[in-house]
Amino acid sequence: MKVTFWGVRGFVPVPGRDTSVYGGNTICLGIKGDQGTNLAIDAGTGITNMGSSLMNKEFSRGEGNFSMIITHTHYDHIQGFPFFVPAMIKGNNIKIYGSNLCEKSLENVLENHLTPIFSPMQTLRNFNANISFSRLEPGKSTKIGNFQLEVTELAHKVDWALGLKLEGIQGSLGYAANVTYQKPADFKKAIEFFTGVDVLIHDATSTRLYDQIIVGDHSQDARDAVKIAGESGVKKLYLTHFHHTYTDETLEQLLELTKKRSDEMGYKELDLSLAREGNSFIL
Amino acid sequence: MAIDQTESNFEKLTLNSRVKLTFWGVRGSIPVPGTETGKYGGNTSCVQFFTGVNDPVLIFDAGTGIIKLGEHINNNYKNNEIHIFITHTHWDHIQGLPFFAPLFNNKYKIHFYSKNRSSSSLQDTIFKLIEEPQFPLSHQKWKAQIFFHELNENRLNLNPNTTIFTADLNHPWGANGYRIEYKNYTASYITDTAPFDLMLLGKEFIGSPPDPQSKLSSQEKSALKKIEKGVLELCCNSDAVIYDTMFTRSDYITFPHWGHSTFEHAFGICKEAKSRKLVFFHHSPRRNDHELDEMLQKYRQIASKSSLEIFAAVENTSLILDEPETT
């Protein structure tokens, strides 16, 4: 499986020279399976570039199949969807996965995002592709192409924030963006879930209270991510969902501080990197 | 090829007391981070009419550009009064608001304005914008004093030096343009609007886009004429007109229902209105720096025989308004 970072920001997109190295688009991870399965995890503004990259293939002819997993419904995880070009083309099938834990369905949230007050698209019905929704249930495994997907509910302020595990033939990937662990039990749950994954992509911001993230009061290293990766026995950790006020320079400091923290915590084996927009790796 | 905007007209961000339009966000539709847009900028719509650090802060629209402006206000400005004029509540015109720093500081008085609409109040829309499950910090966390004003008249006397005028635009679900008169200076802010020929917007569309070839009814024609007249009045003899130029003519013919205008149309309006400067604005997220350079060059050539000067809005720069001749 090929994994591409199309967007690595949390909260709000940050264009500008300060963010040109690591990128300013909001969160989106692209996955391509060896047998051609195409899927995205989260639909921040990064998904617009992913959409354009798909357009020279079956998607431009209206013969594409695409899956989108939304891990929670804050804007930074859905705001790229209205600009995802394959969704405009008749014949393409877009399947959107959300959680069954929320009161409001994901379809409802997206419709609300697209209402005429907020968007000239006005409604999901104005997208020409076949768009369908499916709810993921914790503890149940879902097949997407050649992948097996498993989800869990992680600690977060809103209704739900999913952690997920994607199993392919050559290995497995863990993903958790927008988590705010508060109690020891929150950590325990995540550690149990991610034990055994080969690569973990995890939120870089560490705080106990979500509000504090917005006002900038949070730890300057990604200690929560390190703890989860270290205790789960993960070898490779990518940090993502960066705070919107972090410039390229701040991010490099974050990496240094986190490496130091990781050594202090005794996870000397842990290979730690920053997610960088446009970069890919093969699993 | 890089084109310099005429040096004497533009400056980098400074706090000198010249009257100017500062561009904090220049894009339409969606922010576009990346090196391809590094010169003109990738933030969504936000323009400031600057008169000095001791004066009330005047802002048009609250796209992502307003985030940086918020820091700037917190750090540099002496006046605690902020006025934000919203053209309409499409995402690209309000999405920076939840991150606007002065909202979280109790020393500020922040006034929001938009045209009154019967279907929804500005306050409801903005409060709804920042509710779970879409956003974690509701308006209850705001510390500034907030006032909402829905404009029923086309004219607002803001203070003895400043008058605001407004008129309807041709855009899905409606939008309104602004004209600001400050002492003897005038500027106009016209976004988002389609031209006034193929289609009258405002109604909901479902499914396939409406047919641009279908004939307009006489009612639609006269409604479009009325909108055009209003826009011409906002731009009349203006020192600088900031205009939605997201589309080329062929974009407009393909997407007449998206409600965006063209370079040619903006040019025509400004000539008819005898405006002095036209600033291309609400750049398409798909247009990179190179393409914008080319557009600017092309239309400067076309305009070379007229007295209208043409610019393209560049993020983090200001267009200085000429000192009016005293009579």
Ligand SMILES: [Zn+2]
């Ligand atoms: Zn997020």
Ligand SMILES: [Zn+2]
């Ligand atoms: Zn717009």
Ligand SMILES: [Zn+2]
């Ligand atoms: Zn609009």
